[in-house]
Amino acid sequence: MNLQDRVAIVTGAGGGLGKSHARLLASLGAKVVVNDMDAVAAEQAAAEIVAQGGDAIGIGASVTDEQAIARMVETVMARWGRIDILINNAGILRDKSFAKMDLADFRLVVDVHLMGAAICTKAVWDIMRDQRYGRIVMTTSSSGLYGNFGQANYGAAKMALVGLMQTLALEGEKYGIRVNCLAPTAATQMTQGVLSSEALGQLSPDLVSPGLFALVREDAPMRAILCAGAGHFARANVTLTHGAYVGGGAKAAEGVVAAWDDVSDRVGEVVPDYGFTQAEREIASAGHDLPTMALQH
Numbered sequence: 119m120n121l122q123d124r125v126a127i128v129t130g131a132g133g134g135l136g137k138s139h140a141r142l143l144a145s146l147g148a149k150v151v152v153n154d155m156d157a158v159a160a161e162q163a164a165a166e167i168v169a170q171g172g173d174a175i176g177i178g179a180s181v182t183d184e185q186a187i188a189r190m191v192e193t194v195m196a197r198w199g200r201i202d203i204l205i206n207n208a209g210i211l212r213d214k215s216f217a218k219m220d221l222a223d224f225r226l227v228v229d230v231h232l233m234g235a236a237i238c239t240k241a242v243w244d245i246m247r248d249q250r251y252g253r254i255v256m257t258t259s260s261s262g263l264y265g266n267f268g269q270a271n272y273g274a275a276k277m278a279l280v281g282l283m284q285t286l287a288l289e290g291e292k293y294g295i296r297v298n299c300l301a302p303t304a305a306t307q308m309t310q311g312v313l314s315s316e317a318l319g320q321l322s323p324d325l326v327s328p329g330l331f332a333l334v335r336e337d338a339p340m341r342a343i344l345c346a347g348a349g350h351f352a353r354a355n356v357t358l359t360h361g362a363y364v365g366g367g368a369k370a371a372e373g374v375v376a377a378w379d380d381v382s383d384r385v386g387e388v389v390p391d392y393g394f395t396q397a398e399r400e401i402a403s404a405g406h407d408l409p410t411m412a413l414q415h
Contacts, residue, residue: 121334122147125198127190129181129238130208132159135304138323139205139330140164144172146331148203151194152176155208181208181234184241191241201242203253203334206235206279216270224271231257231275236282243295252295253334256283258343259301263354280343280356287341288392296340298333301354302326303347325349357387358396363403 126143130136132154144150144167152167154160157178164176177193179186194201209231212223235256246252261269262276280299287297304326305318329346332338343354362380364373374381390396401407 120147121203121331124148124202124334125151125194125200126203126205126334127151127153127194127201127238127242128205128207129153129234130155131205132156132163132176135302135323135326136205136207137163138304138327139207140174141167141170141172142327142330143203143205143334144170144174149198150174151190153179153181153190153208155180181206181238182229184237187237187241191245195245200249201245202249202251203255204238204242205255205257205330205334206238207257208234209257211269211272213268213272215268219270224274227271228275228278231272232278232282235279239282239286243290246290246295247293250294252290252293253338254283254286254290254295254297255330255333256280256297256299257302258283258299260303260345263301263343283343284341284356284393291340296338298339298341299343300326300330300333301343301345303345320348355389357384358390358399359384360386361399361403365404 121143124147126148128136128140128143128150131140131152136154137152140150140152140163150164150167150172152160152164152174154163154176155178157176160176160178162176164174167174175197177190179190181187191201210227212219212227214223239254242252256279258279259272259276260266261273262278262280265273283297283299286295290297302323303321304323305321325348326346329344329351333342333344345352345354359382362377364370364377388395
């Protein structure tokens with residue numbers, strides 16, 4: 119139960135959930151980089167960890183600034199010589215119903231959550247490949263997994279992070295890089311005004327962060343989506359039903375409607391190991407094998 123000598127970067131860690139993550143990782147022995155857009159908050163959070171006997175540095179940088187993130191990674195490598203863990207936690211909210219939402223706010227939320235995670239992950243990816251070890255956590259959300267009114271931009275970005283996780287886990291596996299998702303429910307600056315005061319009282323970030331260790335430990339899983347809040351933990355999965363073969367022809371559209379209950383039946387559903395599982399099953403149901411070339415892509 120320790121991360122002794124591992125080096126971890128936590129984005130958006132100047133306060134709230136990210137700060138809680140950073141404290142947890144430090145308490146388990148990791149050397150922690152506290153990143154935040156607010157440099158003062160990052161440095162203060164790092165100083166608190168050091169005061170508790172941990173090893174941490176605070177670095178101010180926006181996750182959307184490629185050059186600033188590159189400089190942060192250079193600083194970490196110069197200090198500790200490796201990067202083992204990346205927690206993509208930074209995020210913002212711009213909640214409105216889709217009818218009232220400005221596309222600029224849609225782009226901004228996607229840019230911070232999705233592109234910010236991609237920029238930070240890209241900055242450490244080759245380092246983790248070369249050292250043949252890495253643990254990356256994307257922060258998704260129930261808003262992306264299941265939808266929430268007024269969060270079309272946030273939900274789209276958060277579900278996109280699941281897709282990013284799925285592919286990077288497959289690409290990183292042979293290099294010892296394991297990638298997972300955390301879907302937290304916590305009272306943070308982003309949730310003020312969204313949840314009731316009673317609910318906020320039960321949703322301390324400190325009741326989410328313990329789940330993080332399961333995703334970054336030595337024998338961490340791959341492609342897990344861990345839902346966490348109020349001390350409760352559960353797994354979410356993207357599944358595929360057994361389905362029904364309808365075929366083509368003039369009446370195929372009617373056939374899909376007629377077979378809808380069979381198409382939707384969740385008995386025997388699976389969690390595909392990779393995207394082409396869908397194509398394999400579809401072509402197999404038509405009595406054919408999927409060409410080998412397709413599997414290679």
